[in-house]
Amino acid sequence: SSWWGHVEPALKDPILGVTEAFLADPSPNKVNVGVGAYRDDNGKPVVLQCVREAERRIVGKQNMEYLPMGGNVKMVEETLKLAYGENSSLLKEKRIAAVQALSGTGACRLFADFQKRFKPDSEIYIPVPTWSNHHNIWRDAQVPQKTFHYYLPKTKGLDFESLMVDIENAPNGSFFLLHACAHNPTGVDPTEEQWREISHQLKVKGHFPFFDMAYQGFASGDPERDAKAIRIFLEDGHSIGCAQSYAKNMGLYGQRIGCLSVVCQDEKEAVAVKSQLQQIARPMYSNPPVHGAQIVPTILGDPDLKNLWLQEVKGMADRIIGMRTALKENLEKLGSSLSWQHITDQIGMFCYSGLTPEQVDRLTNEFHIYMTRNGRISMAGVTTGNVGYLANAIHEVTK
């Protein structure tokens, strides 16, 4: 008998499965608003100019040696400045334990494993809904999961009251997973005032905030503004954890470049925590990738290239914001009797449309429009060329 005859095929990833179905569809009208990767107005993937220029500067000068286990030191330094602020006293006091991670996913996983190892009886509170992979990550790290209220279908906005109650009812000293900006999949972020209240309440309860920041710069177009929630928590004296990713905001998706950081009480604690994070990485992948890790500090360490990057991030965010307005206006022009205000109220890469799974099935089967069945539209897949077609199809299935 076979060694692996008992192995059943794994369930398809709900997000990656959409792309497969899209690719298999021969229709010339097909539209992919499933995948969470930026596209230009022609629907094409983008390599940022600042990245191309950084590569030109690097080429031929790199060796292929292993990075230290903690990764590219300069990359990590620049990355922390983005999240914590250029003049953060935490940086000066060397209170942040940080390592290069395999993009945002790897950073989350490293933290989940760290949490399991050093707070073995803890749980993680995860928003409903969330990026589906969060569940997989903490499950595989064997950290039990609880949920907290986040999205209110009725308003297609934040369920702030229930969220606050859940924070209060969680046992003191719980771990909370928060999306720093551009919440995936809902596009719903707390306001600044709400963040202040959330921060205060977490502090009162002695909870640990873990920020997943996969879209810094993608929400507003300005990475500083998108770090506001984190800065509020730091002002309040929280010891946070933070996962950062350059997949979206630098377009480095497949390079797998990110960073995990944990704020510590002092330098000594940070040294210990960092050494343990490295210890966790060692038997998994030993050390992180070289190339993308050199692109990042080449850009962020050069004022001109950094400015170019900031312009390009803003360009991506602005195109998405423009497509939100266009989609909403098209639906209104078609005479839709529903409110589509949430399309422009929501922020970041996604619009949580409120379409039902059955309506999504109709969009796919009748109109060749592909998205996850939770009704999440990746605004990055919407273009001047397809927004009218998309609006018309949505109007048809929501009449």
Ligand code: PLP
């Ligand atoms: N976290 C959230 C909320 C995301 O949406 C994503 C990507 O879709 C990630 C993390 C991780 O992405 P990556 O591992 O490519 O950085």
